Amino acid sequence: MTPSTTPAAVTLRAAIVGTGAVAHLHAQALAADPRIDLVAVSNRNASRRTAFADTYDVRGRYATHAELLAAETLDLVILCTPPDLHREQTLDAFAAGVNVLCEKPPALSLAELDDMQSAADASGLAFAIVFQQRTGTAAAHVKRLLDTGALGRPLLAQCQTLWLRQDDYYAVDWRGTWDGEGGGTTLGHGIHQMDLLAHLLGDWAEVDARVWRLARDIEMEDASTAVIRFANGVVATAVSSVLSPRETSYVRLDTELATVEVEHLYGHSGDSWRITPARGVGEEQVASWAFPSQDEPSGHEPLVRAVVDALVAGTPMPDLVTHARRPLELVTAIYASATHRRPVTPTSLDTDARFRTSLRADITDLRPGTAVPTPT
Numbered sequence: 001m002t003p004s005t006t007p008a009a010v011t012l013r014a015a016i017v018g019t020g021a022v023a024h025l026h027a028q029a030l031a032a033d034p035r036i037d038l039v040a041v042s043n044r045n046a047s048r049r050t051a052f053a054d055t056y057d058v059r060g061r062y063a064t065h066a067e068l069l070a071a072e073t074l075d076l077v078i079l080c081t082p083p084d085l086h087r088e089q090t091l092d093a094f095a096a097g098v099n100v101l102c103e104k105p106p107a108l109s110l111a112e113l114d115d116m117q118s119a120a121d122a123s124g125l126a127f128a129i130v131f132q133q134r135t136g137t138a139a140a141h142v143k144r145l146l147d148t149g150a151l152g153r154p155l156l157a158q159c160q161t162l163w164l165r166q167d168d169y170y171a172v173d174w175r176g177t178w179d180g181e182g183g184g185t186t187l188g189h190g191i192h193q194m195d196l197l198a199h200l201l202g203d204w205a206e207v208d209a210r211v212w213r214l215a216r217d218i219e220m221e222d223a224s225t226a227v228i229r230f231a232n233g234v235v236a237t238a239v240s241s242v243l244s245p246r247e248t249s250y251v252r253l254d255t256e257l258a259t260v261e262v263e264h265l266y267g268h269s270g271d272s273w274r275i276t277p278a279r280g281v282g283e284e285q286v287a288s289w290a291f292p293s294q295d296e297p298s299g300h301e302p303l304v305r306a307v308v309d310a311l312v313a314g315t316p317m318p319d320l321v322t323h324a325r326r327p328l329e330l331v332t333a334i335y336a337s338a339t340h341r342r343p344v345t346p347t348s349l350d351t352d353a354r355f356r357t358s359l360r361a362d363i364t365d366l367r368p369g370t371a372v373p374t375p376t
């Protein structure tokens with residue numbers, strides 16, 4: 001798809017910090033947009049840095065983000081580092097006068113994220129976050145139908161991130177630990193679908209949850225179960241897992257007039273979505289819900305393009321890449337509710353000193369040989 005604005009003279013300069021797995025998606029998205037060039041990368045690991053820079057023909061190569069920021073004149077830095085580095089690297093980028101696009105999860109805690117947002121506000125620079133499940137023409141279409149009331153009142157939702165991650169996944173040094181990864185599958189994976197659900201439904205009002213360790217030898221949870229009540233009255237169940245051999249990412253929403261479903265794994269297109277009308281809904285009304293014939297799948301490409309659109313136009317970043325606090329609040333609320341064994345509201349979360357600075361939750365460990373704690 002062509003960028004929505006294409007002034008030939010505009011060539012923005014971008015850098016990627018952390019050239020691991022997800023950085024490839026960003027390099028490919030940048031390569032697809034003629035308005036922005038990838039001019040520099042940094043990785044503390046020299047061989048990964050060189051291999052990546054060679055693959056994408058990148059001139060600037062630095063061991064640290066600090067060296068990169070000092071040496072390069074940039075419009076955008078994309079942070080693809082482990083989450084425990086996001087806060088520091090974001091603050092350093094703003095101090096150097098550079099806009100930031102940061103991979104999910106944006107931070108390890110709401111306190112960290114608030115620091116990052118405050119620094120963005122003080123600098124006047126853009127702070128964008130990657131939650132790419134919000135992107136794609138089909139998701140935008142469904143959001144429009146919901147926002148305009150075309151599907152009637154939304155009532156009930158299901159949100160499943162049932163993935164499989166085995167020992168090889170946790171062999172990477174930063175994974176499997178509270179310090180490096182910040183949370184388990186709820187933060188690392190479930191956050192994507194919960195973010196899409198919240199993008200469609202808006203603010204949450206209450207979370208009642210449990211977090212479990214059923215099989216993996218990790219510090220955090222390998223499954224979580226939650227009931228989320230949204231401010232608009234929708235009640236949702238959210239399940240996140242790294243234990244599920246038939247993997248799926250699934251969101252279902254029952255409204256007064258229809259069931260809306262999307263099923264995919266790591267990205268959706270028009271074919272992944274389905275709207276089933278309630279009995280008695282007329283053909284004309286059903287026809288008015290038809291998905292756009294021009295379909296662009298979700299992914300990093302439309303997300304990066306939205307960021308570049310805003311940078312080129314000098315406008316604020318769009319909803320597609322902002323509202324990073326909401327998904328992190330939902331995840332934090334799940335950990336807080338599971339630990340306190342009671343429902344959590346936005347107000348109670350705001351005053352929860354323990355969970356403001358960390359997601360380190362009490363996990364119910366049900367692995368064979370572990371003592372199952374008695375509920376108190």
Ligand SMILES: NC(=O)c1ccc[n+]([C@@H]2O[C@H](COP(=O)([O-])OP(=O)(O)OC[C@H]3O[C@@H](n4cnc5c(N)ncnc54)[C@H](O)[C@@H]3O)[C@@H](O)[C@H]2O)c1
Nearest residue numbers: 018019020021022042043044045080081082083103104105
């Ligand atoms: N949006 C998505 O779908 C998606 C998918 C995968 C990962 N992610 C997120 O992207 C981030 C990175 O994940 P990944 O899977 O690419 O991890 P990864 O381990 O494959 O890559 C991280 C890279 O950062 C490098 N690094 C570590 N410290 C550094 C430093 N101080 N300066 C520069 N480089 C440094 C490491 O050497 C490594 O190459 C995480 O926040 C993860 O949650 C998002």
